[in-house]
Amino acid sequence: MTSTARPFLNRRLAEFGxxxxxxxxxxxxxxxxxxxxxxxxDTDGPEEVxxxxxxxxxxGRGNQYPPGPGVPELRTAIAAHQARRYGxxxxxxxxxxxxxxxxxxxxxxxxxxxxxxxxxVALEPYYDSYAACIAMxxxxxxxxxxxxxxxxxxxxxDLDELRDAVTDRTRLLLVNTPHNPTGTVLTxxxxxxxxxxxxxRDLLVVTDEVYExxxxxxxxxxxxxxxPGMRERTVTIGSAxxxxxxxxxxxxxxxATPGLVTAVRSAKQFLTYVSSGPFQYAVAEALALPDTxxxxxxxxxxxxxxxxxxxxxxxxFSVYRPAGTYxxxxxxxxxxxxxxxAFCRALPERAGVVAIPNAVxxxxxxxxxxxxxxxxxxxxxxxxxxxxxxxxxxx
Numbered sequence: 175m176t177s178t179a180r181p182f183l184n185r186r187l188a189e190f191g192x193x194x195x196x197x198x199x200x201x202x203x204x205x206x207x208x209x210x211x212x213x214x215x216d217t218d219g220p221e222e223v224x225x226x227x228x229x230x231x232x233x234g235r236g237n238q239y240p241p242g243p244g245v246p247e248l249r250t251a252i253a254a255h256q257a258r259r260y261g262x263x264x265x266x267x268x269x270x271x272x273x274x275x276x277x278x279x280x281x282x283x284x285x286x287x288x289x290x291x292x293x294x295v296a297l298e299p300y301y302d303s304y305a306a307c308i309a310m311x312x313x314x315x316x317x318x319x320x321x322x323x324x325x326x327x328x329x330x331x332d333l334d335e336l337r338d339a340v341t342d343r344t345r346l347l348l349v350n351t352p353h354n355p356t357g358t359v360l361t362x363x364x365x366x367x368x369x370x371x372x373x374x375r376d377l378l379v380v381t382d383e384v385y386e387x388x389x390x391x392x393x394x395x396x397x398x399x400x401x402p403g404m405r406e407r408t409v410t411i412g413s414a415x416x417x418x419x420x421x422x423x424x425x426x427x428x429x430a431t432p433g434l435v436t437a438v439r440s441a442k443q444f445l446t447y448v449s450s451g452p453f454q455y456a457v458a459e460a461l462a463l464p465d466t467x468x469x470x471x472x473x474x475x476x477x478x479x480x481x482x483x484x485x486x487x488x489x490x491f492s493v494y495r496p497a498g499t500y501x502x503x504x505x506x507x508x509x510x511x512x513x514x515x516a517f518c519r520a521l522p523e524r525a526g527v528v529a530i531p532n533a534v535x536x537x538x539x540x541x542x543x544x545x546x547x548x549x550x551x552x553x554x555x556x557x558x559x560x561x562x563x564x565x566x567x568x569x
């Protein structure tokens with residue numbers, strides 16, 4: 175048998191092992207714990223949307239390869255959604271691309287737009303696929319850290335730090351709002367400053383807006399593409415999974431100018447080529463649901479947010495109340511802890527609940543060390559039981 179000292183995994187991906195989500199989900203199964211770590215709902219979305227998928231299957235629509243850009247019905251629905259919600263005029267034939275979820279949209283976009291040696295400024299903490307996709311493109315990530323503001327119970331973007339991070343090698347800004355994992359929703363003022371910087375330095379912007387319909391209280395979701403000078407330089411990423419609770423369908427999309435969409439499609443065609451055929455027809459119907467659906471969905475998640483955040487506070491955590499997404503970030507230092515990894519690995523045995531250490535979303539691991547993320551996209555009864563279990567920590 176021939177042996178070799180050369181590692182199988184290439185240098186660009188050597189820092190990425192098994193994701194923390196796989197580890198913690200396996201721990202939940204092994205210990206019988208409530209899994210508030212991975213962000214997927216434990217109930218299905220609207221019955222009429224599920225039936226639309228079944229109808230598409232039975233009618234033979236999408237059972238073979240769908241068109242490369244996505245089925246026309248879904249592309250038209252995405253364009254109509256952007257126009258109805260945000261006043262954005264998008265051509266469904268040239269400015270929309272359907273992808274295998276937002277994760278592929280991010281990968282295809284970064285692979286298409288980056289050259290080796292380019293720098294990407296990303297808001298830290300960030301969704302873990304960002305770092306891997308930047309690495310696969312041969313580019314360099316430059317994190318700008320969202321800083322905790324305990325008085326306001328939110329994380330804030332330091333605009334001066336963002337500006338200082340941009341160099342002559344910066345190719346694009348990677349923005350996520352509403353923001354996973356902190357739950358921050360960037361304000362119109364913050365987004366205006368980002369737009370002005372992008373225009374001034376002639377940067378592309380990739381904006382991950384998959385939680386666009388999950389904003390709470392007085393927060394407002396402002397798509398970057400609606401701001402002056404941004405339409406022609408912004409790639410907007412959306413997803414059906416988070417809005418309609420069908421995460422397993424993996425239906426996402428990109429909207430941008432024709433040149434940008436063509437570039438992203440050039441990379442996407444060699445990743446999955448096409449995907450989710452029958453589900454695309456169902457998502458087209460989902461996007462046309464009346465505003466009452468979106469309002470009820472947001473209200474349901476708001477009630478669950480309030481239930482979990484109140485319970486976490488009673489258990490002794492310092493809670494950063496999310497203005498968006500279905501995640502809540504907590505500080506474990508009031509519990510006498512400071513290592514999020516150790517805390518999360520011990521939590522199933524201590525309280526029968528699984529969470530995620532935020533440090534996995536940071537380059538600067540020490541900045542995220544005392545923070546832990548919980549998901550509240552679960553049934554109310556499950557959250558109530560989790561809260562009861564977590565209160566044992568206070569004792």
